[in-house]
Amino acid sequence: MSEPTKAPAPAGRASTKKELPDHFKAYKHVWVFVEQERGQVHPVSWELMGAGRQLADKLKVDLAAVVIGPTGEAIQHAAAEAFCYGADLAYVVADDVLADYRNESYTKALTDVVNTYQPEILLLGATTLGRDLAGSVATTLLTGLTADCTALDVDTDGSLAATRPTFGGSLLCTIYTLNYRPQMATVRPRVMPMPDRVERMATRIIEHKLGMVEDDIVTKVLSFMPDRDSAKSNLAYADVVVAGGMGLGSPENFQLVRGLAAVLGAEYGCSRPLVQKGWVTSDRQIGQTGKTIRPKLYIAAGISGAIQHRVGVEGADLIVAINTDKNAPIFDFAHIGIVTDAIRLLPALTEAFRVRLSPHSRDRIAS
């Protein structure tokens, strides 16, 4: 290379002038992509409806659900449910070639609806489906996409302010798509609270034709192998979670975390370094690059509490931290802390819970 390379401009000093081109000024309303696969709506879609409702109220615009899938009862039901979670209207693209998720057909469906009805904000769940779809749609529309947001808000000028962790989860940043529409963002499951379901009539449902036949789609689904129930971890939606971190010292000691989780009927998880070291499988990772959890009780054993972990657990009702370092960042956001070695405390805690929660517990009967 002939020219010297200048360091990238520091984040935050970029041009932040808003000059929305005229043709984008017609883009109005907040949309949520309602993800359904095999007749089941992913709960992240309703979580997004809650977040979308707040954005729409601030902007004084409508909240719309976009439902894409095969014809039949399931898609009609999903569209009707969207109203109970806050939608003012729903766009439905129903066609039997949409029976299985495929990038080609879903990208066309969503892109066409966006181009026809022109939303200013489009939210999707950051699931395997949502991430596969969002990147294709944003690139087709040549608009901005902020992935894996942890907070969404509306700025005074009406722009979407999308906050996400950055630099490997050591800081947070707020990202704007000032001069392109729609402003797209994905949010991972459990990051937003589940809104209350309120029985409401489905009023405005707008059907949109796909305009594609099976022969137009190159990729074919040869088969689908559903996960065995026993192999599925319910970590993201568990009521109680016990997790371990580097403070456990060795892979063998992770058994202590599993033991406590078993006694509590809880799911177990871990921090990122344990996955990177190969001690625990990645489906058990909690944090920005793993699962986000919102349990009633979260027990973190030997986890220091880096920001990328913090953003994954902050929605928990009660966070208990066990760590030998009283200055560990986890004590900045835990509700209850105990400064001790998790390796010693976990077996005692497991036994104490076992006794306390057993049907013959005197403690409990007395109290």
Add this chain to the structure above:
Amino acid sequence: MHIVVCIKQVPDSAQIRVHPVTNTIMRQGVPTIINPYDLFALEAALELRDKFGGEVTVLTMGPPSAEDSLRKALTFGADRAVLLTDRFFAGADTLATTYALATAIRKIGTTFGEPDIVFAGKQTIDGDTAQVGPGVAKRLGLLQLTYVAKIGKLDLAARTIEAERRSEGGVQVLQTQLPCLITMLEGTNEIRRGAMVDALRAARAKVVVWSAKDAGVEDISKCGLKGSPTIVKRVFAPPPRAEKAAFVNPGELPPADALIAELFKRQPKLEGELVALSRGF
């Protein structure tokens, strides 16, 4: 066949430190690595090449120092390395990144042969967006298979490929046409130990270095900060919670009992819920 693997050089993020006063990233002395997710893509590409013959070209966009990661990929057995480096690329978001990478892949196609498959990792450990792979596919008009756990039958004559793709509730077995773009799931293979002959070759190899112009970029305004529809308005450390954790002081009690007592004192309803859960209700 010709396979292109997109990799990224990233800071070994476990070692990133934030300056306690200024809240800025302390990059000095932070070692860099090939994004760990990309190694699964590289290994998958090398396995296909070993089985079907052909060449693997690794591509990265980054500062001149990203050549280290390319050379590392050569030691694993890649045949050719292309470094896309130019100050115009600096500050790119996902959309601008996909423009630059797609342009370079087109140039690789005309220079070294059209790729049959483009590989990428599932996501990077520094950006974590998982959006660059799908974006590159869309720009190049390639069919995409994301979150692939296993590559199945590849029929070069019929130009078809089968793959097992992780979806939310199970695994989709898909068949699509070449050329396509595949992002590999983590844990699906293990990067080989490079052979001595590859290490020697890597040390001598000349990495192809392209500026934006060399790569065939026609519109510089689509690159880097200028070509990015998103703007980072603010970078900040999250505010600490108003109150710190209440520390349990066991005193006479065994620590485990003291902790449980504090838990139930704070949330009296929790005990009943735990009893129900522990019995699998």
